[in-house]
Amino acid sequence: MPTQNEAKKGRNFRSLTVTLALAFLALSTVVLLIASGLELYFNFQTQQQVIVSQQQLIAQDAANTVKSFVQDKFSMMESTASISSMAIENQEQQKNVLDKLLGREPSFRQLVLLDAQNRKLAEVSRLSQSASRIDSRLDSNLFAQIQDGEKYVSSVYIDNITSEPMMIMTVPVKDIFGDLKGTLVAEVNLKFMWDLVGRIKIGDKGVAYVVDRQGDLIAFGDISRVLRGENLIHLEKVNDFVSSKGLIITGESGTSKGIQGNSVIANYAPLGMPDWAVVVELPVEEAYQAVAQGVVMSALIMLLGIFLAVVAGIYLSRRITRPIIGLRDAAIKIGQGALDTQIEVKSRNEIGDLASAFRQMMDDLKKSRAKLEHHQQELEKNVDERTKELQAKVEELQKFNRLAVGRELRMIELKKRIRELESKRR
Amino acid sequence: MIRNKRTGFGLQAVLASLLVAVIFLGGCTTTQNEKVYHVGVLSGLSFVADITDGLKAKMTELGYTEGKNIVYDVQKMDFDMVAYRSALNKFVDDKVDVIVVFPTEASMEAKKATEGTGTPVVFTFALIEGMGLVDSIREPGGNITGVRYPGPDIVLKRFEIMHEMVPQAKRFLVPYQRGYPIVDPQLEALRPAAEAAGITLVELPASNATELQAYLDPRNKSADAGFDAILIIVEPLAVTPDAFGALGKFAYEHKLPIGGALMAAGDYKSIFGVNVNDIAVGRQTAPLVDKVLRGTPAGTIPVVSADSYFQINYKAAQAFGLNVSEGLLARADEIIR
Numbered sequence: 001m002p003t004q005n006e007a008k009k010g011r012n013f014r015s016l017t018v019t020l021a022l023a024f025l026a027l028s029t030v031v032l033l034i035a036s037g038l039e040l041y042f043n044f045q046t047q048q049q050v051i052v053s054q055q056q057l058i059a060q061d062a063a064n065t066v067k068s069f070v071q072d073k074f075s076m077m078e079s080t081a082s083i084s085s086m087a088i089e090n091q092e093q094q095k096n097v098l099d100k101l102l103g104r105e106p107s108f109r110q111l112v113l114l115d116a117q118n119r120k121l122a123e124v125s126r127l128s129q130s131a132s133r134i135d136s137r138l139d140s141n142l143f144a145q146i147q148d149g150e151k152y153v154s155s156v157y158i159d160n161i162t163s164e165p166m167m168i169m170t171v172p173v174k175d176i177f178g179d180l181k182g183t184l185v186a187e188v189n190l191k192f193m194w195d196l197v198g199r200i201k202i203g204d205k206g207v208a209y210v211v212d213r214q215g216d217l218i219a220f221g222d223i224s225r226v227l228r229g230e231n232l233i234h235l236e237k238v239n240d241f242v243s244s245k246g247l248i249i250t251g252e253s254g255t256s257k258g259i260q261g262n263s264v265i266a267n268y269a270p271l272g273m274p275d276w277a278v279v280v281e282l283p284v285e286e287a288y289q290a291v292a293q294g295v296v297m298s299a300l301i302m303l304l305g306i307f308l309a310v311v312a313g314i315y316l317s318r319r320i321t322r323p324i325i326g327l328r329d330a331a332i333k334i335g336q337g338a339l340d341t342q343i344e345v346k347s348r349n350e351i352g353d354l355a356s357a358f359r360q361m362m363d364d365l366k367k368s369r370a371k372l373e374h375h376q377q378e379l380e381k382n383v384d385e386r387t388k389e390l391q392a393k394v395e396e397l398q399k400f401n402r403l404a405v406g407r408e409l410r411m412i413e414l415k416k417r418i419r420e421l422e423s424k425r426r
Numbered sequence: 427m428i429r430n431k432r433t434g435f436g437l438q439a440v441l442a443s444l445l446v447a448v449i450f451l452g453g454c455t456t457t458q459n460e461k462v463y464h465v466g467v468l469s470g471l472s473f474v475a476d477i478t479d480g481l482k483a484k485m486t487e488l489g490y491t492e493g494k495n496i497v498y499d500v501q502k503m504d505f506d507m508v509a510y511r512s513a514l515n516k517f518v519d520d521k522v523d524v525i526v527v528f529p530t531e532a533s534m535e536a537k538k539a540t541e542g543t544g545t546p547v548v549f550t551f552a553l554i555e556g557m558g559l560v561d562s563i564r565e566p567g568g569n570i571t572g573v574r575y576p577g578p579d580i581v582l583k584r585f586e587i588m589h590e591m592v593p594q595a596k597r598f599l600v601p602y603q604r605g606y607p608i609v610d611p612q613l614e615a616l617r618p619a620a621e622a623a624g625i626t627l628v629e630l631p632a633s634n635a636t637e638l639q640a641y642l643d644p645r646n647k648s649a650d651a652g653f654d655a656i657l658i659i660v661e662p663l664a665v666t667p668d669a670f671g672a673l674g675k676f677a678y679e680h681k682l683p684i685g686g687a688l689m690a691a692g693d694y695k696s697i698f699g700v701n702v703n704d705i706a707v708g709r710q711t712a713p714l715v716d717k718v719l720r721g722t723p724a725g726t727i728p729v730v731s732a733d734s735y736f737q738i739n740y741k742a743a744q745a746f747g748l749n750v751s752e753g754l755l756a757r758a759d760e761i762i763r
Contacts, residue, residue: 096751096752099752099753100752100753103758104756124757126583126734129619130582162576163728163731223713224727224730227564
């Protein structure tokens with residue numbers, strides 16, 4: 001008779017417990033995955049919108065900070081030009097006014113007062129006269145820009161000696177009637193903007209920097225990169241600004257390569273005047289930190305769910321299959337003749353009914369067997385009795401036979417005596 | 427009852443996987459020993475020794491706490507090439523992470539001493555024009571970078587301010603350390619400017635204060651000292667207490683304004699100084715040191731320029747009977763009254 005394991009192997013046995021547990025686990029996992037996936041998707045969408053809004057606000061705020069730096073300089077120059085009546089003062093007075101303005105604002109490296117014909121009236125500088133380099137900037141291009149009496153900001157240029165970014169700012173000098181009498185020109189050292197930009201807080205690891213319309217870096221926390229005269233047009237957002245014409249802040253927040261070579265969510269805000277943009281970058285991992293935390297939390301919950309599903313699956317499948325296994329084991333024992341095997345199944349379901357039927361079958365079987373045994377005993381008894389009777393009759397017959405045979409032999413003897421007697425008589 | 431062994435499948439494995447996942451997701455907290463950086467500081471001119479304080483203050487702001495994750499070996503001295511060399515060799519032998527050095531001569535010596543050793547150098551308060559210290563401002567090259575001292579421009583500015591404060595002076599005494607490398611470029615810049623302004627430069631090279639005194643002594647008795655003002659250029663002799671004491675005493679006794687570097691020795695004070703702010707320069711140096719410590723090759727970090735700092739000692743100027751213009755006072759970064 002083959003063993004149980006051999007039988008299982010032979011039939012490519014697959015445990016119902018395992019099947020049920022796996023089915024339960026698979027179902028639970030699929031449900032968990034779908035639920036977590038949907039939650040993550042909507043969470044991501046929401047977070048992305050939040051990031052876009054935040055980036056736009058931060059970029060605009062940073063742009064306002066930088067713009068205020070330039071506007072402050074304009075305000076100081078305009079105040080000086082209007083309040084001090086520079087247009088009508090003598091040269092010494094004009095120089096004194098320029099001295100005061102230079103002393104008040106450290107970012108002004110040089111100041112020049114031009115008359116209406118763009119001739120130099122007065123000049124002051126932080127540099128020595130021989131080191132003064134503003135004259136090369138006072139050319140026809142600049143004069144063409146300032147002739148309409150409007151404020152003007154030049155493009156950024158790099159100082160040959162210090163490698164620092166500089167620019168020219170001009171304001172018109174007008175008399176009391178509003179007639180243009182000259183121009184106040186300032187050479188502004190933009191390194192004084194570096195600290196301002198370096199202090200702009202963008203999250204924990206985010207950065208802000210300023211680029212001009214050519215994509216040249218003009219302000220950044222890492223001043224060595226500014227001094228190196230880096231052009232950042234290869235960066236997506238900088239390229240967007242350089243290629244764009246208007247003052248639109250982008251509403252996209254896709255991942256791009258940042259100024260530090262990492263993956264960032266970037267945005268920019270153009271200043272208008274001057275024609276620069278402030279780019280703000282936030283590392284992807286920081287931008288999506290909330291999403292990442294959600295993913296981790298969902299993963300943990302999912303793992304916990306899977307763990308519970310495994311436990312529950314094993315428990316339930318065992319609970320379902322235990323009576324069946326009990327019945328199977330009982331059937332095996334009964335098959336081996338142990339009709340007294342107890343079937344301990346008390347389920348109130350179909351399996352319970354099956355067990356009851358099995359028990360009933362067992363009882364019936366036992367009764368049938370008892371009856372059979374009784375009949376057998378009866379039969380054996382009858383057989384014994386009949387055997388005994390038969391044996392008695394056989395003995396009787398044997399006795400009779402013996403008697404009959406004796407008589408026959410006597411008769412034969414007698415006949416033989418008779419014949420001998422007859423022969424003798426003859 | 428027969429136990430079906432398959433029903434206990436992989437439970438342990440699942441639990442183990444869960445544990446691993448929790449550990450993985452929760453992150454493993456491991457403590458790493460923080461590196462302690464060793465910085466050798468060669469403070470080669472006591473006149474600007476405060477640079478070290480500015481450096482340390484900014485380094486602290488950048489996250490370096492002295493004694494915790496950074497150790498400074500500060501070697502203080504005045505101009506002495508032998509002592510410079512000895513201190514620098516010690517830094518190299520000690521394998522410091524970076525050498526911070528000032529002024530120019532010590533920086534040049536540092537470049538030489540560290541060649542081929544891999545020890546990066548961050549100079550500060552150093553003139554680079556014509557000194558061969560760096561290849562260019564944007565790409566210093568080698569293993570060196572630093573904060574540039576705007577030397578030629580500062581000496582011209584000193585000259586212009588002296589001329590503006592003392593317009594009647596036509597002869598400027600210019601004392602300087604004999605053989606000091608950065609003097610020649612300054613004089614070369616100064617001479618044409620003086621000629622253009624109608625000023626005569628009375629150049630006085632000296633090895634020490636005694637030589638200066640020896641030059642001044644015979645002029646004490648003369649009605650004409652041979653010069654109308656004393657201009658201190660960027661060099662290490664006139665800013666030593668002994669030398670300035672001698673120059674200041676002579677200047678006050680003869681009512682000859684002395685200025686260029688803001689100095690004081692006893693009652694003798696210079697009328698103005700154009701220099702860089704020591705503390706500010708030290709602070710400007712720190713981010714470069716930070717970049718080097720973070721692994722950026724020093725030779726790829728652009729040189730930073732220090733800003734000039736203009737101070738007027740108004741009281742001293744008045745003592746010399748000078749009338750300082752409002753414009754000049756307005757331009758001053760600091761007025762000492």
